[in-house]
Amino acid sequence: MSRTRTVATWTTAVLAAAALAGCAESDRDEGSGGSGGSGSGSDATFVFGAAGAPEMFDPFYATDGETFRVTRQMFEGLLGIEPGSAEVVPELATEWTPNEDGTEWTFTLRDDVTFHDGEPFNAEAVCYNFERMFDQNDAGQVAGEYWGYVMGAFANDADNSLYQGCEATGEFEAVVTISGPTSGFPTMLTLESLSMQSPKALEEGDANGIAAEGEGFSFPEYADNPVGTGPFTFGEYDEANGTISLERNDDYWGEAAKVSELVFRVIPDESTRRQELEAGSINGYDLPNPVDWNALEESGNTVEIRDAFNILYMGFNPDTNPQLQDLKVRQALNLAINREQLVQTQLPEGAEVATQFMPKTVSGYNTELAAPEYDPERAQELLAEAGAEGMTLTFAYPTEVSRPYMPDPQKLYEALRTDLEAVGVKVDVKTASWNGGYLDNVTAGKYDAYILGWTGDYDSPFNFIGTFFGNLKENDFGTSAMPWGKQLADDLKAADAIVDEAERSAAFEEINAQIMEDYLPGLPISHSPPALVVGPGVEGVIPSPLTAEEFDSVTVSGE
Template identity: 45%
Template sequence: MITRRKGRLLAPAAAAAALALVAAGCAQSERDAGGDPNETRPLIFAGTGDPRSLDPVLANDGETFRVTRQVMETLLEHEPGGTEIQGGLAESWEQSEDGTEWTFHLREGVTFHDGESLDAEAVCANFDRWNGFTGDYQSSNQTYYWQNVFGGFAENEDEELPESIYDSCTAEDELTAVIRVTEPSAVFPGAFSLSSFAIMSPASIEEAAGQEVGGEEGAPVLPDYSQEAGVIAGTGPYTYSEWDHDGREVTLERYDDYWGEPANIKTLIIKTISEENARRQALEAGDVHGYDLVAPADVQPLEEAGFQVPVRDVFNVLYMAYNQEASEELEDPQVRQALAHAVDRQRIVDTILPEGGEVASQFIPETVDGWSPDVQTYDHDPDRARELLEEAGQEDMTIDFCYPTEVTRPYMPAPKDIFDIIQSDLKDVGLTIEADSKPWDEYIPHTDSGNCSLYLLGWTGDFNEAYNFLGTWFGGYDSAWGFRDDEVFSVMEEVASEPDPDKRTELYQEANEVIMDYLPGLPISHSPPSIVFSPDVEPPPVSPLTQEQFDQASFK
């Protein structure tokens, strides 16, 4: 095995020795100068795509949350490196017997970055703000997670939106906030850990109130707070310092009055490097200290060169979505089944995914309660695919197929390569494919708006509940999928309102079976993504939810 450093190929041992010398030299020079590397050196981490906004309620992607999670905190969070829910800004919490009232007991002594104190009224101001969104903010492109969890808004402006299940938030006393919903839901309490629902200061809410969404349908331009220092104040271990759009990097600075343990490293820079080879070369050259979503073929060479490459547990799914409103041919179940039989998912797992990847039989990984061994399966069978297309009268069908560029995701390490395999498989059974590619920041609103008949996307679980996967897509009508099916929606409605976890697990199994009979899309694979750090960094605990907290990292 060989690796590359500044354009030269080095054997692994030589590369490791070179890295050790570089790290030792930097540490020695800092000691000689009397400096602490955690105070004098920024930690530079390479992301795969630009954040959409500094306001997390307007985001639905991991690249944005990687930034906002360091600055803004939620009522609940997950244990470091795991999926168990624990207290965040709320030290403890409880629910009513019917699951419609959630009481949060806030931590004492927590302050926002602008100096305001966290209290129950500040928590309620955030939830009331989100429920009160109007105009373009009611588009699922802007407030995806709010709509996914709470439905609609206080005053819906689109008849397609369901009624909001958010009822109220009351400050019972200074540190006790009570959130009431109109019906129980399987998304709680997990939803209170979602990065979208991070709490900002009341002054920040006032500053953000006048901001408008620009752009056009399918390509929104979100409010840009990057030039207005202090507009968004959270409670996290880091504060926003600068968003350099041209340099594609966000700089964060340690918040010294943080309520918990202060961040080990003073300055954190999250820099976008879209191309995976460029990320690896930047790491090898010492330009960055880590990056996410290591290409499977790079894991062993990087380890042999002395880098640290932790592998996360599997907690995601890649799928090919069918949008029946974008292509009426997809309304025919025989066509949907034909496409499923046409795709060689095992080839994708064997040639593109890292070791430990597996073909998906349904829309949740087997590690999540509610996975069913009895779902309808669709084995790779090109002959059967051709038969089904002929029976449907679509043997010469032409269809558009979208895939993202300038990004890799935990479930999708090489989008173009995956697309190429699927496109080849579909062409092999007689289809004509019209390819449509877009950069990641344009791709999400493009697909969410129903502009693609077929497209690649996936999901990394936000919390350990099957509804976080299934309800995200199939809890009701969604323009990204473009279908209405009473059986699918009713089984999801039943599971969503069941407060007993054991009964929910049985209902999830039934839901998976109903969904795979209907086949709104094709689950392709589950993947264990890797993350990498340089030898001189003590990494933070890696998260199966890809929710690393960089305040826990340090220079060795």
């Protein structure tokens, strides 16, 4: 695809967007994130039941929602997200403005912010953070995968990096240089992984001293002693009891959190989380079983249903199973899955069959793509034509977790396995806990097929299909083994560089059609509206379509 957008036209559009952003005011100044009332500024504690344990507490190396759920309360970025939406708003930066060709962005910073350790937040701290994220060792480049996805490369491959440098041009003014225009910048700075952290704490805790260890990583001292700027500070992680305690930051630059303590209790089993809520030992939890929503509300709880901004998919790895390199085999597996039945029996009301690897609310969604047909007879014919009758598929699902796109992984897996076995595929089941090997095993290519999903970090087509297929070296689908893998990655990058919204959307629509009709690197399954539930006396929770709730607005009464 060609880039026909002129610099002059691009600059006009992006400057208009920047002007709007520059006129915005941070909601934290107005205190609009909270509901006030009972518990406001009180000594109350809000206890939330988490589905899994955090991997560690340095958001730069985090990749999963359970870790981000905790770090989000302690860290902030230059840009933030309006609670309850996907809209970009000021956070630690109050304005951001590009130069004429969009390669230099000037950020005007708040002048009243300090890190939790008392160190000042300023332009030097911003540039220290960017350079710290950019300059990673081999293990850090693997673990810091969000940087790799959005920036393309690290310091050892600087020519291929979107990020090119940062300069403090004033005490509260920083200029970030990028290699060229992209629709993702500066929106990507809302990512939790790119949050601002205390330079002093990073240095003293040897933050970049990450090392490969077995199939995972060993993290430095800093990862257990995080220091940000947010409304909560790190208290204690009692790993034996599965509790993480955060404390209100009384020196916070915005409106103080309305509870004095925020506690996360790790309770992997969803039914146990419900029992704990009913017993009053926790005040809320994420992803209640959809069949329990009505009963929970009848018991006096509040079920908050988010808009669906996710995708559940079955990923393939052609590196481990060469039969998956045959398009006919992938097409057969696509036809073997009864998505409509799965959505109706396994997912909550409002869930939909996926036609592509992004939800319909994202620009670039191709409305011409129909839901994949369920045709087990044709699936068997294709397997026979490919010489893959009776093929064996090592197929994995995660345990000890519920995710927005898969409230019950085992039941979803069983439904998919039943469909596959019905067309003659032999399934070799593999399981591992979410943060106990499953994610690492998927990344390492240990499974032929697996179920996984994605909740969008921000409203961008590249954040979905670009994340999946845009980095040929680092993607879970093994597209580097496919002859079309590089072409797809190149097409995605070219489309992302188109700033005109209509032109960019059309390019992504075309790519979505190619992915589903010509490539089929995996099987998109469904979109599901996830929920969270809070008990009586809890107010101020603002459900996020990004599942990115901030709990500083929460009040708890009746203790």
